[in-house]
Amino acid sequence: MAYLRKRDGFYSIRYSIGNRERQKALGTTCLQVAKEKLRQFESALAQGDTNPMPGRTPIGVVVADYVRHFRQVKTAKSAQPDVYYLRDAFGPSVPSWR
Numbered sequence: 001m002a003y004l005r006k007r008d009g010f011y012s013i014r015y016s017i018g019n020r021e022r023q024k025a026l027g028t029t030c031l032q033v034a035k036e037k038l039r040q041f042e043s044a045l046a047q048g049d050t051n052p053m054p055g056r057t058p059i060g061v062v063v064a065d066y067v068r069h070f071r072q073v074k075t076a077k078s079a080q081p082d083v084y085y086l087r088d089a090f091g092p093s094v095p096s097w098r
Helices: 031-046 059-073 076-093
Strands: 003-007 010-017 020-025
Touching (some): 059 076
Antiparallel strands (some): 003 010, 010 020
């Protein structure tokens, strides 16, 4: 169960996962917009999405960091097929493949 909370004029969503209570800022002062975001949030949770609020990190940055990480962990020959498939899937969104 999630609910809206207003603090300093801005709305946020308060919800609990297990026995931990969490809060997600909505970045809006409008009650109607906050209600709609709450509805979308609860719908995503009901469908089983564990992280219904998207982050602000662009997908290209995430994929590039992931590639950089597993190139350090794996051998060059082992990492080559992974890079091939990621380049095929996310090619235009990753600024550099190094």
